[in-house]
Amino acid sequence: MSQLTIVVPAYNESAVLATFHRRLCQVLDGMSLDCDVLYVDDGSRDDSWSIIETLVAGDRRTGGLKLSRNFGKEAALTAGLDHVTADAAVVIDADLQDPPELIPALVEQWRAGYDVVYATRSAREGESGFKRFTAAAFYRSMERLSDTPIPRDTGDFRLLSRRALDALGQLRERQRFMKGLFSWIGYRQTAVHYLREPRQAGTTKWNYWRLGQLAIEGITSFSTAPLRLATWVGLASAALAFAYGMWVLVKAVLYGDPVRGYPTLMLVILFLGGVQLLALGVIGEYLGRNYAESKRRPLYFIEQQRLPRDPG
Ligand code: UDP
Numbered sequence: 001m002s003q004l005t006i007v008v009p010a011y012n013e014s015a016v017l018a019t020f021h022r023r024l025c026q027v028l029d030g031m032s033l034d035c036d037v038l039y040v041d042d043g044s045r046d047d048s049w050s051i052i053e054t055l056v057a058g059d060r061r062t063g064g065l066k067l068s069r070n071f072g073k074e075a076a077l078t079a080g081l082d083h084v085t086a087d088a089a090v091v092i093d094a095d096l097q098d099p100p101e102l103i104p105a106l107v108e109q110w111r112a113g114y115d116v117v118y119a120t121r122s123a124r125e126g127e128s129g130f131k132r133f134t135a136a137a138f139y140r141s142m143e144r145l146s147d148t149p150i151p152r153d154t155g156d157f158r159l160l161s162r163r164a165l166d167a168l169g170q171l172r173e174r175q176r177f178m179k180g181l182f183s184w185i186g187y188r189q190t191a192v193h194y195l196r197e198p199r200q201a202g203t204t205k206w207n208y209w210r211l212g213q214l215a216i217e218g219i220t221s222f223s224t225a226p227l228r229l230a231t232w233v234g235l236a237s238a239a240l241a242f243a244y245g246m247w248v249l250v251k252a253v254l255y256g257d258p259v260r261g262y263p264t265l266m267l268v269i270l271f272l273g274g275v276q277l278l279a280l281g282v283i284g285e286y287l288g289r290n291y292a293e294s295k296r297r298p299l300y301f302i303e304q305q306r307l308p309r310d311p312g
């Protein structure tokens with residue numbers, strides 16, 4: 001029988017973990033697959049880990065990894081996927097926003113020969129209009145900026161085949177924009193549609209600041225368009241400055257030049273100064289990423305681990 005591992009990143013999810021596990025197990029029991037579950041506690045500060053330990057103790061098919069601190073969802077996912085030995089893995093959030101009931105549908109597509117089956121939500125209930133708007137704007141600009149198509153309205157909820165897992169395992173970059181990495185590896189990919197439910201309990205860990213960070217991460221790790229933009233803005237302002245310079249020269253030759261023009265001078269200096277700082281900022285953004293990448297630090301550390309089916 002083929003094996004399937006469900007990877008669940010959890011950060012301060014004690015409010016939903018037990019409910020989640022119950023619902024997940026119901027789904028898994030109804031499937032003709034050898035399933036197990038791997039929880040990754042991403043350095044939670046509540047009692048998520050002790051709940052996971054209880055779940056592990058009560059069920060041989062359940063395992064848990066405890067990271068040494070909060071590394072962020074992307075690293076937690078990576079830690080989980082690194083430990084999958086099964087034929088396929090499903091990544092799902094612990095907050096029940098991704099319905100476990102969809103897993104059989106994902107598996108069906110995998111059986112049909114797809115390597116990456118992602119779940120695309122058709123509605124975002126329980127999320128503000130503003131969040132919906134920013135999400136839509138983000139996906140749209142990513143689509144235009146980057147060469148890697150990133151499926152729209154798709155979270156991390158998806159199934160990965162063995163060879164997709166192996167491919168993903170080789171991408172050890174630190175700036176892990178998982179949605180991008182999932183689609184970058186290629187192979188046969190397809191979508192399954194579902195209705196996204198509002199969060200069951202607990203609160204989202206993503207405020208707009210973190211979402212903004214994620215958006216910058218997504219754009220800079222999959223596109224160098226901002227660097228090119230800086231070049232174009234620089235070229236355009238240089239051309240404008242040249243034209244303006246010619247005009248000043250012609251004016252001075254034809255009419256002489258009584259000293260005036262302080263406002264225009266200030267304007268030009270301020271404008272160019274602004275453009276230069278902006279371009280420097282963009283370069284700095286990439287340089288910073290390069291720096292972080294060049295340190296080659298491990299992506300996470302594991303404090304405790306109970307793999308599923310571990311004897312003892
Ligand atoms: N998560 C994590 N580490 C973090 C933040 C979140 O492992 O630093 C987990 C979290 O427990 C949940 C999933 O990632 O299972 C998605 O988080 P959340 O629901 O806050 O994000 P959203 O659904 O709003 O995208």
Ligand code: MG
Nearest residue numbers: 093095097199
């Ligand atoms: Mg959520």
